[in-house]
Amino acid sequence: MSNSLTHSIYMTMMVEGAKIARTRWEKEFLIWLADHNQSVIGLGIVGFDVCELGWIKEDFVAQKQFLLQLLKNAQANKTYAQHPIYLKEEFGETKITAIHSILEPLQVEDVSEHPRMYYSPQKADKVEQCPIHEVYMNNLDEEQKYRCLLCEAELYAKQKPA
Numbered sequence: 001m002s003n004s005l006t007h008s009i010y011m012t013m014m015v016e017g018a019k020i021a022r023t024r025w026e027k028e029f030l031i032w033l034a035d036h037n038q039s040v041i042g043l044g045i046v047g048f049d050v051c052e053l054g055w056i057k058e059d060f061v062a063q064k065q066f067l068l069q070l071l072k073n074a075q076a077n078k079t080y081a082q083h084p085i086y087l088k089e090e091f092g093e094t095k096i097t098a099i100h101s102i103l104e105p106l107q108v109e110d111v112s113e114h115p116r117m118y119y120s121p122q123k124a125d126k127v128e129q130c131p132i133h134e135v136y137m138n139n140l141d142e143e144q145k146y147r148c149l150l151c152e153a154e155l156y157a158k159q160k161p162a
């Protein structure tokens with residue numbers, strides 16, 4: 001996936017994930033996605049292995065269900081085509097479908113329980129949502145506008161000449 005495509009897919013997953021996340025694992029998955037902020041970490045090194053999402057085997061079925069639901073909702077809502085995401089419908093649909101088709105057949109014996117790797121130190125009490133976009137924020141910065149991928153995308157969009 002190209003960088004902007006990956007970025008859009010992350011934002012899509014974060015927006016839809018935030019609407020349905022209930023458990024600690026689900027919220028932390030979304031923080032982990034936000035933690036892979038390309039503008040901070042550098043372009044081109046993101047992307048994820050579905051076997052390495054910090055799975056907990058005894059909760060595997062529910063965890064996988066959360067991810068599949070999130071992708072289904074992204075397709076239904078065409079989240080990838082919405083501001084500030086700007087992804088053409090055919091690309092968004094293709095990529096979401098591709099991720100869904102990798103996740104769908106995944107079995108508990110395929111996944112690793114290795115903890116997720118973060119770029120920023122994680123604090124147990126730092127599960128925070130952006131007050132504007134309601135997505136879960138990373139801990140890569142102190143300032144809220146740099147901790148929310150959508151706030152930050154809007155900030156950069158404004159800086160570009162019209």
Ligand SMILES: [Zn+2]
Nearest residue numbers: 130133148151
């Ligand atoms: Zn925001």
